Amino acid sequence: MGCLSLSLLVFLSWFLFIPGTHQLQSSQTQVLLQLRKHLEYPTPLEVWNNYRGDFCYSSSSPHIVITCQDDSVIELKIMGDKPTKVSKFNGFAIPNQTLSEGFSMDSFVTTLTRLTSLRVLSLVSLGIWGSLPDKIHRLSSLELLDLSSNFLFGSIPSQVSRMVKLKTLTLDVNFFNDTVPDWLGSLSNLTLLSLKSNRLKGPFPSSICRITALTDLALSHNEISGKLPDLSSLTSLHVLDLRENHLDSELPIMPKGLVTALLSNNSFFGEIPQQFGHLGLLQHLDLSFNSLGGTPPDTLFSLPNISYLNLASNMLSGSLSNHLSCSSELGFVDISTNRLTGGLPSCLSTTSDKRVVKFGWNCLSIDPRHQHQESYCKEVHLKSKQSGGNGIGVLVGVIGGLIVMVVLVFGFLVLCRRYCSREASELHLLPKAVADNSPTGFSSELLANARFISQAVKLGTQGVPIYRLYTLEELMDATNNFDQSTSMGEGPEGSIGKLYKGRLENGTYVAIRCLALFKRYSIRNLKLRLDLLSKLRHPHLVFLLGHCIDGGGQDDSSVNRVFLVYEYVSNGNLHTHLSESSPEKVLNWSEKLAVLIGVAKAVHYLHTGLIPGFFNNQLKTHNILLDEHRIAKMSDYGLTIITEEIDKLEAKGEGHKSWQMTKLLDDVYSFGFILLESLVGPSVSARGETFLLNEMVSFGSQDGRRRIVDPIVLATCSQESLSIVVSITNKCISPELSTRPSFEDVLWNLQYAAQVQMTADGDQKSDAASQT
Known part of the structure; x- marks a missing residue:
């Protein structure tokens, strides 16, 4: 009887215990399924569609990680496929890739807070948008919070200061646009604080200097201004990234343990x-x-x-x-x-x-x-x-x-009365030359009022020779009357105009491009276009030093030729370097990435550094020149503003906006083939576009890569770095315009690939040192 009672007791205990455990797991499962619904069933969570087990024990992947303890979720990481892509169109930033209008950030966070034991929460590139609600602090056990690459805006809620267990707070690449919170100092356990690429403004909060556990501080690409305080109290700080803000003070004392300090593009x-x-x-x-x-x-x-x-x-x-x-x-x-x-x-x-x-x-x-x-x-x-x-x-x-x-002003008013009537009559004679409905969108009014957006001026190229006008006689002397011996040819297929090498009177070598004009411009209109072209100044653009207009007669509209005078870059082009076999000229993977990043920066500047932007930029490896230090400089950019080939679009009836967006994405597509040629080398790329598009499938396997990727790339790259570039190359050459990335995305991926490669090279160097 005693044994029976004991058996019954054990059975009842087991019976009572199981329902409770099952109920707890079911609750966690329901929360996860509800979160999936809030996030509108993102691609990484498709693995849950037919899963009938316990999510706490489902297998992890690079895109989703769930970790449980005592039947509760303590870690949730989801990496989505909706990067914070901002289309810059006509000078305005237009976010896309967000969740639908039905998404509620408040409801989403309310559901999240039911995971009361959560310690790690990472929700990246999921299209989440809205203002981060105060109730986020209910996740009081959180030690890591990462909401990067979403569309969160407004202020960072002050209730986050109550999340005292936080060790990592990452809110990069969002749209937070209030001041940097001064309460951050209350997060005394914080070791990593990263708020990069938002729109945060105001002063650098001095309270941050109280977080003595901080090892990484990144506030770059914001609008933080004023004084940078003494940071010596941050004794654990290793990485400081404050690039591209408006800080305008003397440099303060830095922590002795600092390893990386990025303070560029400030004042x-x-x-x-x-x-x-x-x-x-x-x-x-x-x-x-x-x-x-x-x-x-x-x-x-x-x-x-x-x-x-x-x-x-x-x-x-x-x-x-x-x-x-x-x-x-x-x-x-x-x-x-x-x-x-x-x-x-x-x-x-x-x-x-x-x-x-x-x-x-x-x-x-x-x-x-x-x-x-x-x-x-x-x-x-x-x-x-x-x-x-x-x-x-x-x-x-x-x-x-x-x-x-x-x-x-008084003199101007007097002259204006005499001159304006004459100017008006001249313009009336040439209405087509200054029409405002030009398919390029570069009307005279727009050209005259073209303006740089804020960051373009900060690129400033101090010390660059002043743009000037040249006489035809000067250029004839520089080229021995444009002798055939000075001709550098017409360049690769698709290049515009003839190119000559010249030597100016002061001994400076220049490259002179002669453009024959078939479109009739008034001198005023042409000068406005050339003035706009002359404003393009970037370290990775071949500098335009000046121009010469060659008129065919007294008529203001009969311009025959324009000569553009550029700096001479003597170290060949990327196409040549990719096909070189001599060891001193071969580019390894890190050097190729540096060149590609430079070009991507230049193109991104052309698209966004001036309003209106410059598109259809003759992107090909022949037009990427390398100076004596192997720094990339792009040539043949922006020439469509003064050539007639743009007029072909007029017959198709394409409007300015559709033309601009199409050409922006065409630049992305062309750059994709520059990436591809850098991966496979010109000997393979010479086999044609169709062949390469078909062979892109080969990049998905190790054997395929060994077969098609340039052996020099394979010998000098890390697999992770190579995979990042292969992925962005695939996106660039996508046949669907809507799926091609912005140049911001391209640049970010290339810089990330370079960072990964630098880390791999450092690890390899350390391993080699430890073995000696």
Whole structure:
């Protein structure tokens, strides 16, 4: 009887226990299924369609991870396929790839909070949109929150400050547009804070300096302004990324353990602190595109671990010490576009495959073809001192300027009465030349009022030669009357106009492109177009130095030819380098990525740096030139603005907007084939577009890649880096326009591939060192 009672007790215990456990698992399952419904059944969750088991024990994949403990979900990671793509069209940002209008962020978070034991939550690229509600703090056990690459906007809710267990907070690539919260300092356990690529504004919150556990801080690509405070209290900080903001103060003291500091594209001024030269763990320092002055500390170059040092496009002056020494780890140095004088220290001037040094457009005594005269740097330095010195002089100058303005305005009004009637009659004679319904969308009014969007000016290329007008006689002298011996041909198929190599009177070599004009423009209209083209200034564009208009007669409309004068880039084009067999000219995978990233930056600038944008940019490997440092420079860009080939669209009845969007996506498609040629080499790509499109299937397997991918690429790349580029290449050459990525997406993927490759190279180097 005793045994029977004991058996009955065990049975009842088991019976009572099982329903409770089943009910708990069912509750978690229902929450997950409800979340899937909120997210409108994303592709990564299709594996749940026919799954009848316990989701806590389902297999993980790169796109979805579920981890459970004690029958509760403690980790949920979902990687979607809806990147934060923003189409920039006619100067406006238009988000797409979002969930439907029926999506409710409030309801979604309410459902999420039923996973009360959740410690890790990562919901990336799922098209989530709306304002993040305060109730997110109910996930009080969270240690990691990642909502990157979505469409969240408004402010980051203050209730997040109550989530004191958070160690990682990542909200990159969203549309948060309030100030950076000052309550972040209350998250004392935070080790990683990343709010990159939002629209956050206001000052840098000083409370962040209280998070002593912080190892990674990334606030780049926002609109943060004002002073950057002393960061030395962040004793655990290794990575600091504040690129592309509006910070305008002197550089503060940095933490001693800093490994990476990215501070480019701000408005930092003053001298580089000597303390930077004592950051013994620093490996990567980027201070480019600021307003820093003085002479950089010698110790920066000899830091024991420094591998990347970029000081380009500042106002650095003085001479570098002849005794300056460079760290053996230093692989890249850029001091170009500053005001430096004197010679180049031997450790920077010695040619080496292990170190790339860029030093153009200073006033150095080396390589005079790419330097200013020393007087230029002294004049600029003198002007800056004078402008900061005499307040009375400034006041007198302002008053004098006002008087001059009044006189000029009065004179203008007098002249205008005489001239306007004549101008109107001239324009009336040539209505087609200035029509506002041109299929290019480049009407005279638009051309005259073309404007840069905010970030384009910050690219500024200080030290670039001033754009000027050339006479036909100057160009004839430079080319020996356009002798056949100076002809560089008409370029590859699809190039526009004949190209000549010339040597100006001052000894500078230039490339001169002659364009025959079959479209009739008024001089005014043509000059407006050329003026717009002259505004294009980017480090990865071949600089347009000036032009010459050759008229065929007295009639204002009878322009025969236009000569465009470019800088001469002597190191060949990408097509040649891809087909080179000599070891010193072959590009390895990292070098190819650097070239491709440079071109992608240039094209992205052409699309978005000026309103209206420049599309249909003759993208091919023949038109990507490499300078002596293997820096990519794109040629033949923007020429459709002054050629007639655009008129072919007029017969098809395509409007300006549809033309613009189509040509933007055509540039993406053309760039896809540049990527493809970089992967397979020109010998394979020469077999034709159809062959390559069919062979893209081969990239999906290791054997297929070994068969078609360039052996040099295979020998020098990591598989992960290669896979990223293969994936974005597939998207670029998609036959469906709607599925092609934006150039922002292309650029992001290439930079990510380069970062992955750099990490792989570093690991390989460490492994090799440990074995010796």
